[in-house]
Amino acid sequence: MDRELSLRAYHQMALIRLFEDKAGEQYGRGKIGGFLHLYIGEEACAVGAIAALRHEDYVITHYRDHGHALAKGCSARAVMAELYGKRTGVSKGLGGSMHLFCPENRLMGGYAIVGGHIPIGTGLALGIHKLGQDLVCVVFFGDGAVNEGEFHEALNMASVWKLPVVFFCENNLYAMGTEISRTSAVTEVYRRAEAYAIPGQRVDGMDVEAVYRATREAVARARDGGGPTLLEAMTYRFKGHSMADAVSYRTRDEEAEWRPRDPIPLFRERLLADGRATEEELTAIEQDVKAEVEDAVHFAEESPEPTMEDVLSSVYAPCRACSE
Amino acid sequence: MLITYREAIRQALRELLKDPTVFLMGEDIGAYGGAFAVTKGFLEEYGPERVMDTPISESGLVSAAIGAGMAGAHPVVEVMTINFTLLAFDALVNHAAKIHGMSGGRVNVPLILRTVTGSGNQLGAQHSQNIEGHYAMVPGLKVLAPATPADAKGLLLSALYEPNPVFIAEHFALYNTKGEVDEERAFVPINKASVLREGTDITLIAYSRMAIICMKAAELLAQDGISAEVLDMRTLRPLDLDTIFTSIAKTHYAVMVEETGKGTSIGGSLIAEVQEQIFDELKGPIRWVAGLPVPVPYNKTLEREAIPSPDSIARAAHELLKA
Ligand SMILES: Cc1ncc(C[n+]2csc(CCOP(=O)(O)OP(=O)(O)O)c2C)c(N)n1
Ligand SMILES: [Mg+2]
Numbered sequence: 001m002d003r004e005l006s007l008r009a010y011h012q013m014a015l016i017r018l019f020e021d022k023a024g025e026q027y028g029r030g031k032i033g034g035f036l037h038l039y040i041g042e043e044a045c046a047v048g049a050i051a052a053l054r055h056e057d058y059v060i061t062h063y064r065d066h067g068h069a070l071a072k073g074c075s076a077r078a079v080m081a082e083l084y085g086k087r088t089g090v091s092k093g094l095g096g097s098m099h100l101f102c103p104e105n106r107l108m109g110g111y112a113i114v115g116g117h118i119p120i121g122t123g124l125a126l127g128i129h130k131l132g133q134d135l136v137c138v139v140f141f142g143d144g145a146v147n148e149g150e151f152h153e154a155l156n157m158a159s160v161w162k163l164p165v166v167f168f169c170e171n172n173l174y175a176m177g178t179e180i181s182r183t184s185a186v187t188e189v190y191r192r193a194e195a196y197a198i199p200g201q202r203v204d205g206m207d208v209e210a211v212y213r214a215t216r217e218a219v220a221r222a223r224d225g226g227g228p229t230l231l232e233a234m235t236y237r238f239k240g241h242s243m244a245d246a247v248s249y250r251t252r253d254e255e256a257e258w259r260p261r262d263p264i265p266l267f268r269e270r271l272l273a274d275g276r277a278t279e280e281e282l283t284a285i286e287q288d289v290k291a292e293v294e295d296a297v298h299f300a301e302e303s304p305e306p307t308m309e310d311v312l313s314s315v316y317a318p319c320r321a322c323s324e
Numbered sequence: 325m326l327i328t329y330r331e332a333i334r335q336a337l338r339e340l341l342k343d344p345t346v347f348l349m350g351e352d353i354g355a356y357g358g359a360f361a362v363t364k365g366f367l368e369e370y371g372p373e374r375v376m377d378t379p380i381s382e383s384g385l386v387s388a389a390i391g392a393g394m395a396g397a398h399p400v401v402e403v404m405t406i407n408f409t410l411l412a413f414d415a416l417v418n419h420a421a422k423i424h425g426m427s428g429g430r431v432n433v434p435l436i437l438r439t440v441t442g443s444g445n446q447l448g449a450q451h452s453q454n455i456e457g458h459y460a461m462v463p464g465l466k467v468l469a470p471a472t473p474a475d476a477k478g479l480l481l482s483a484l485y486e487p488n489p490v491f492i493a494e495h496f497a498l499y500n501t502k503g504e505v506d507e508e509r510a511f512v513p514i515n516k517a518s519v520l521r522e523g524t525d526i527t528l529i530a531y532s533r534m535a536i537i538c539m540k541a542a543e544l545l546a547q548d549g550i551s552a553e554v555l556d557m558r559t560l561r562p563l564d565l566d567t568i569f570t571s572i573a574k575t576h577y578a579v580m581v582e583e584t585g586k587g588t589s590i591g592g593s594l595i596a597e598v599q600e601q602i603f604d605e606l607k608g609p610i611r612w613v614a615g616l617p618v619p620v621p622y623n624k625t626l627e628r629e630a631i632p633s634p635d636s637i638a639r640a641a642h643e644l645l646k647a
Contacts, residue, residue: 033445033446033622033624034445034446034447034448034451034622035447035448035451085446085622085623085624086623091622093621093622093623094449094619094621094622094623094626095448095449095622096446096447096448096622097448097622098447098448098450098451099448099449099450099622111450112407112447112448112450112451113407113408113410113411113450114380114408115380116411144379144380145380147379147380147381148380148381148382148383148411149381149383149384149411175352175380176351176352176356176359177352177355177356177357178351178352178355178356178377182355182377183377183378183379183380184379248356249355249356305623305625305626306621306623306626307626308626308629310626311616311618311621311626311630312616312618315617315618315619
């Protein structure tokens with residue numbers, strides 16, 4: 001990554017980390033309800049992959065979606081307001097944490113039915129293809145999702161139709177409380193690409209630049225008509241599956257092993273070591289991010305609630321084929 | 325003994341597991357103990373052959389359970405929530421429900437599927453649905469939705485003796501509710517509604533959590549001198565029309581209450597049966613108090629407003645009796 005991109009990536013990762021810390025805190029205070037799935041530890045995945053995209057390229061993701069939304073350019077204000085269920089949220093407070101929609105940034109939603117959105121991502125790429133556009137779609141999902149039939153259907157169609165889509169698996173080794181080897185015959189997710197005659201690659205998901213490079217290559221191939229790629233980023237969620245999870249299914253030793261691989265300090269050290277950034281610059285970013293998150297919380301607190309009219313009027317888009 | 329709905333289900337599962345052909349399967353039911361902690365500790369106690377953690381493959385795992393049942397085993401599947409049963413809709417509707425009929429009655433599918441229904445926890449539209457009514461429209465399936473610990477236990481016990489696929493919708497909001505439950509094997513028949521509260525002025529009809537909410541509405545009505553009878557349907561397919569007709573023949577007024585939107589469960593069918601078969605017993609139209617027919621909103625206040633409450637039910641009863 002060049003200097004400018006590196007600083008932006010650092011800003012985004014720091015923002016996501018602090019945003020998630022804050023969200024967890026506000027959840028504890030009862031300001032945020034429902035399920036809250038934090039992205040802490042996995043920031044390099046969303047940030048590295050989305051850095052390889054143009055603004056017009058599509059992203060579609062699962063319920064652990066705050067990081068993708070922020071990396072795709074949705075404002076911290078609008079994302080926090082959504083968690084608060086406010087009308088100023090990205091989904092007007094009707095979607096919640098798991099359903100962030102930000103079409104102006106081509107974030108086509110977070111989805112809470114595991115695997116269901118993977119073929120929808122294939123479909124976005126199909127739309128791109130039919131419209132003759134020079135765009136790609138990146139689909140994010142977890143290691144647990146690859147055991148849903150839709151994953152296989154999606155990869156097969158994308159390969160047969162040579163669609164401009166990148167399947168990005170965030171392999172954090174666990175699906176809720178289930179360690180991957182207990183339910184997957186082949187635990188190296190990238191190898192499943194072979195079955196559909198597409199390239200598959202594993203990358204270090206704790207290294208934002210490695211993720212960026214791998215995604216850039218896959219995106220370039222997709223844009224050039226070379227069809228889909230399956231990327232597997234090895235990562236770790238530092239927190240529980242959701243706020244309700246006591247994390248009794250993995251060892252504290254394992255967690256301790258991953259701690260030093262925290263993508264944010266690692267990237268920070270690298271930037272300082274190779275002189276891409278100064279201590280002052282990075283500290284300034286950290287200050288900015290703090291202010292940004294504080295501002296987001298304030299904005300969410302002060303925002304109005306949606307109304308029942310909002311709910312009723314958003315079941316259907318206005319009819320264009322109905323008579324008066 | 326006074327135990328929770330969760331504990332009642334655990335007791336029934338333990339009874340079921342005494343049969344060596346029974347095994348449990350589902351996502352995160354073993355090491356994790358179940359998303360709602362129903363099978364907590366079971367893996368340690370019964371081992372991985374009896375308590376199988378499955379991949380996140382609802383379509384495949386429900387179909388595999390159908391096959392295992394056809395081979396003579398007794399799979400008891402837990403699908404983490406009812407929302408995910410839609411991935412197994414094909415398995416249940418095209419396969420489980422039709423195999424007995426298509427085979428001319430020669431092949432049975434003794435499948436027990438437990439899952440979790442309901443809205444009200446700010447989980448967003450994809451996790452806040454009551455889809456049991458969809459299954460209740462499918463000939464060939466038996467669909468149960470217990471409201472009390474005793475029924476949760478008794479219906480599950482009976483399901484083992486049922487040679488047909490049984491779909492059981494447990495309600496997440498009921499797991500910690502308590503009730504009297506027989507220590508013994510107190511079977512509850514799979515074709516009978518129950519009278520939760522006797523009354524003479526009006527009949528409130530519901531199932532699952534809404535039956536409990538109707539009990540609260542009945543208390544409110546009692547304060548105003550109205551004696552409400554509360555019927556818990558318990559079984560959505562087959563519907564026990566006899567019990568419902570008997571009650572309406574006594575009270576002459578009825579309110580149908582559903583957590584989900586009008587037309588998205590089987591309340592409409594029940595109302596149609598009443599008007600077709602015992603129209604003359606009615607002294608007023610059946611009122612239908614239901615959730616709003618919308619993707620359930622995340623916002624807390626709006627979510628609460630989207631489903632019936634004791635107040636809204638009592639209000640409907642008052643309006644009906646006054647009219
Ligand atoms: C179809 C479906 N089945 C089950 C669930 C419940 N569930 C939610 S997240 C999850 C684990 C998914 O793990 P993974 O894909 O690895 O993503 P991660 O949470 O690790 O990011 C499960 C089983 C669901 N939401 N949808
Ligand atoms: Mg995972």
